[in-house]
Amino acid sequence: MRKQLMYQIPRKGLTVWRLYGVFKTLFVVLLVAVCIFLTVFFDWPVLIEFIAVVIGIIAGVTSIWLFPKIRWEHWRYEVREHEIEIQSGLFIVTTTLIPMVRVQHVDTSQGPILKKYDLANISISTAATTHIIPMLITSDADNLRARISELARVAEDDV
Amino acid sequence: MSENRYRLHPVSAIINFVKGLRELIIPFVIIFVANGFNLSFNPKEEGFWADIVPLLIFSGVSVIYLFSGIIKWWTFVYWFEDNELRVTYGLFVKKKRFIPFDRIQSLNYKEGIFHRLFSLVQVTVETAGSTDGKPEAILTAITKEAANTIEYETRKVKQTVDQNSGKLTEEGNEKPHNNLIHKMSAKDLVLLATTSNSVGVVLAGVAAVLTQLSELIPYEWVFEEVSSFFKYGVAIVAVTIFAAFFLAWLVSVLITFINYYDFTVVEEEERLIVTRGLLEKKRITIPLNRIQAIKFVENPLRQLFGYTTVVVESASGGFGKNDKQITLFPLISKKEVYKPLQQLLPQFEWDVTLIRPPKKAKPFFYRVDFLWLMPIIIICSYFFFPLGILSFLLVVPVILIRFWQYKSTGFAIRGHQLTLVYRVISRITFIVEKNRIQAMESKQSVFQKRRNIASIQVTVMSGMAGTSARASNLNEHDTETIMRWLEKSSLE
Numbered sequence: 001m002r003k004q005l006m007y008q009i010p011r012k013g014l015t016v017w018r019l020y021g022v023f024k025t026l027f028v029v030l031l032v033a034v035c036i037f038l039t040v041f042f043d044w045p046v047l048i049e050f051i052a053v054v055i056g057i058i059a060g061v062t063s064i065w066l067f068p069k070i071r072w073e074h075w076r077y078e079v080r081e082h083e084i085e086i087q088s089g090l091f092i093v094t095t096t097l098i099p100m101v102r103v104q105h106v107d108t109s110q111g112p113i114l115k116k117y118d119l120a121n122i123s124i125s126t127a128a129t130t131h132i133i134p135m136l137i138t139s140d141a142d143n144l145r146a147r148i149s150e151l152a153r154v155a156e157d158d159v
Numbered sequence: 160m161s162e163n164r165y166r167l168h169p170v171s172a173i174i175n176f177v178k179g180l181r182e183l184i185i186p187f188v189i190i191f192v193a194n195g196f197n198l199s200f201n202p203k204e205e206g207f208w209a210d211i212v213p214l215l216i217f218s219g220v221s222v223i224y225l226f227s228g229i230i231k232w233w234t235f236v237y238w239f240e241d242n243e244l245r246v247t248y249g250l251f252v253k254k255k256r257f258i259p260f261d262r263i264q265s266l267n268y269k270e271g272i273f274h275r276l277f278s279l280v281q282v283t284v285e286t287a288g289s290t291d292g293k294p295e296a297i298l299t300a301i302t303k304e305a306a307n308t309i310e311y312e313t314r315k316v317k318q319t320v321d322q323n324s325g326k327l328t329e330e331g332n333e334k335p336h337n338n339l340i341h342k343m344s345a346k347d348l349v350l351l352a353t354t355s356n357s358v359g360v361v362l363a364g365v366a367a368v369l370t371q372l373s374e375l376i377p378y379e380w381v382f383e384e385v386s387s388f389f390k391y392g393v394a395i396v397a398v399t400i401f402a403a404f405f406l407a408w409l410v411s412v413l414i415t416f417i418n419y420y421d422f423t424v425v426e427e428e429e430r431l432i433v434t435r436g437l438l439e440k441k442r443i444t445i446p447l448n449r450i451q452a453i454k455f456v457e458n459p460l461r462q463l464f465g466y467t468t469v470v471v472e473s474a475s476g477g478f479g480k481n482d483k484q485i486t487l488f489p490l491i492s493k494k495e496v497y498k499p500l501q502q503l504l505p506q507f508e509w510d511v512t513l514i515r516p517p518k519k520a521k522p523f524f525y526r527v528d529f530l531w532l533m534p535i536i537i538i539c540s541y542f543f544f545p546l547g548i549l550s551f552l553l554v555v556p557v558i559l560i561r562f563w564q565y566k567s568t569g570f571a572i573r574g575h576q577l578t579l580v581y582r583v584i585s586r587i588t589f590i591v592e593k594n595r596i597q598a599m600e601s602k603q604s605v606f607q608k609r610r611n612i613a614s615i616q617v618t619v620m621s622g623m624a625g626t627s628a629r630a631s632n633l634n635e636h637d638t639e640t641i642m643r644w645l646e647k648s649s650l651e
Contacts, residue, residue: 083646092604097642102597126597127474128625129618 005076005087012117013075013135017068019113025060032056077133079148082155084124086131102126103152106145110138124148164238168279171300172232174271179224187217237298242316244284244309246296258295260316262286265430265444266309272438273300280306337427340499341488343419351490352415353408354460361407361414419489426503431471433485443485449474451595451619452628453500453507454484455588462586465493469500472621484621507590511578513569520612520632525561532557560584570615570630570637572644579617579630589628595619599645601638611635615642 035052038044067090076087084098103124110120120141122133136144190213235248244263246256267283274280280303284296343351352358420437431445454470461467469488488496497509532554539550567582575593580586596617603613615638616629 089602092602093608095601095603095642097599097601097645099596099645101594127620128597131598 005078005085007077009072009075009135010119010137010140012119012137014068014072016113016117016119016135017071018064021060021064021068024063025056028056028059075134079144079151081151084131084148086133096131098124098126098129098131100148100151100155103148103155106148106152108138108141108145122148164236165301165305167232167235167237167298168277168300168302169232170273170277170279171235172228174273174281174299175228175231176225177273179228180221183217183220183224232299235299237296239312244296244312246298256296258284258286260313263295263313264446264449266306266313267294267444268306268440268442270436270440275440278303282306282309337425337432339423340426340431340503341422341424341491343422343489347490348415348419348422349412350466351419352412354458354464354466354490355411355415356458357411357414358404358407361410362403422489424487424499431487431503433487445471445473445485447504450504451621452589452591452626453487453504454590454628455496456585457588458585461490466490467493467496469496472619472626474620484626506592507576508573509590511571511573513571513578513580514633514637515569516565516630516632517612517634519610520634521562521565523607523610523612523632524565525558526606528557528561565632568630568632570633570641572641577617577641577644579615579628581628581630587628589617591617591619591628593645596645597625599642601642603635607632608635613638 032052032055036049039046039049039052071088071090074087074089074093078085080100082100084100084103086096086098088094088096104127105125107123107125108120109123114120114135118138119135120138122136122141122145124131124133133144230250231248234250234253235246237244237246239245242260244258244260246254246258248254263284263286265285267285269281269283270279271281277300279300281300282298283294284298286295417437417439419435422435423433425432425434426447429447431447433441433443433445435441450471451474452472454472456468456470457466458468467488468486468490471485471487473485488499500507500509536550536553539547541547564582567580567586569580571578577591577593577596579589579591581589597620598618600616600618601613602616607613611634612632613635614629614631615633616627618625618627
């Protein structure tokens with residue numbers, strides 16, 4: 001069995017994902033409200049109203065509680081001397097291995113919500129792909145970015 | 160300065176213009192057809208303005224294209240200076256581009272019909288940086304002598320660089336020796352056309368045109384004709400269908416000949432040169448060290464007859480986005496394929512024994528399909544009750560193809576080389592070296608985890624987005640071996 005990767009996303013990351021979930025749910029709630037309004041207004045069968053509410057509740061529970069939890073538990077990463085390994089996914093867990101030699105540049109980015117929580121995303125680009133480690137504490141993200149770019153510089157193509 | 164400044168051939172103005180017009184054709188045809196072919200040129204008639212305005216716009220745009228073509232030719236200048244190819248163009252916004260000769264990866268030639276009339280050539284200059292599908296510079300039309308001069312200058316600089324770095328260039332003489340790797344005969348081309356799916360494509364195209372022109376076809380008349388036609392018996396129907404296929408086949412042979420006529424692969428000084436084309440001649444150069452991966456693509460028909468297509472994934476594109484995959488051998492017998500490849504890329508081991516997915520993985524290939532098959536079958540059965548149940552038969556081809564995918568999948572590791580085999584409908588054998596892999600992913604769903612099964616996917620650079628290959632539902636143990644194999648690259 002392969003060893004579990006060492007680092008997890010900070011707990012605050014989960015909170016932010018939940019917050020995103022709240023926004024998504026609000027949007028769904030709006031649609032449900034429109035649906036209920038139309039049902040009442042045009043005297044459609046009550047069943048439609050019922051289904052809309054159930055869908056709304058399911059969307060809320062999954063996108064606020066369940067999915068962020070699973071995703072948070074799956075997200076792990078490790079930056080070693082010669083490679084970066086990232087594990088992510090909801091139902092399908094993907095483990096990505098990026099040789100350090102292939103890293104072309106590293107970015108950190110931070111939107112308004114992430115800024116409020118003092119978090120930042122790191123994205124690692126190779127010549128063909130881009131990989132993201134999300135929701136790191138800003139200072140950690142900056143350190144990690146510096147470390148990756150340092151390691152990528154010294155990594156030599158020995159093949 | 161002693162440098163000569165060169166212009167493009169004046170024909171390039173016309174070529175630019177025609178290129179612009181080509182983009183206009185489709186919207187023009189759409190509007191023309193939408194109007195029902197009856198344009199009125201009488202100002203008193205109703206709908207005159209509605210008809211004439213688009214026409215005016217089109218003629219206006221074509222005039223603009225004509226002028227921009229002329230201006231582009233007028234302002235375009237290139238010259239050689241300080242071991243660089245320098246290009247400037249533009250009227251209001253002047254663009255200057257200096258390309259050092261030793262950065263030039265390849266010069267690709269293209270001769271369209273216009274070019275061939277004046278024995279000109281279009282030269283596309285590519286560097287390592289031009290991965291976004293756009294070449295560094297395009298010289299729309301220059302004489303062949305001028306093209307040779309560019310090539311000569313480039314080589315001259317590269318050779319002096321080689322000598323400076325202490326490497327002895329093997330030949331001091333001017334003509335570099337080249338050896339022919341592959342050439343396609345007319346018989347090969349016919350075979351290529353026959354086994355390609357273009358027969359189907361042509362048939363589909365005819366069908367699409369027919370449905371588009373449905374208004375023009377008097378269907379009632381056709382139906383009467385057809386019903387009387389059936390009375391003549393099955394033989395004639397069969398002959399007609401056969402004739403239709405034969406016609407489609409002829410068209411596809413014709414298309415293949417236009418595209419692939421005189422297909423030749425030549426190796427010259429660590430570069431591959433691929434030439435092809437009947438009306439429009441193309442010449443693509445790929446430096447061998449820019450090759451990222453080799454792909455064997457066998458569609459079921461070709462696999463049956465033991466033929467394969469060999470495609471090269473190159474870091475630099477051929478001609479724009481559509482050609483980022485460069486076909487090395489459009490059609491070659493599997494027995495003969497290894498010899499030229501061995502000669503070309505001796506570092507690879509071509510024929511390897513594969514490690515297959517375990518037996519327990521078999522259900523994973525087709526299980527997912529029930530997710531979308533079930534609803535379709537249920538809906539069809541419910542709404543089209545008696546006949547809809549037949550949709551159940553859909554399961555058969557889907558399961559068969561999944562089963563075939565299971566049978567085809569496999570991988571092999573040989574030193575620094577990874578071979579992945581998988582099937583969509585064609586079987587794809589993907590051969591890549593460790594130092595070309597940009598990223599590797601292993602994927603595992605909850606169900607796969609329970610049975611210790613996982614899938615693997617590798618991505619290499621190819622054009623801008625890269626391209627990936629996968630092998631699904633291998634033993635978890637095997638995917639871990641592959642992952643560790645990539646890790647080890649730097650630890651050794």
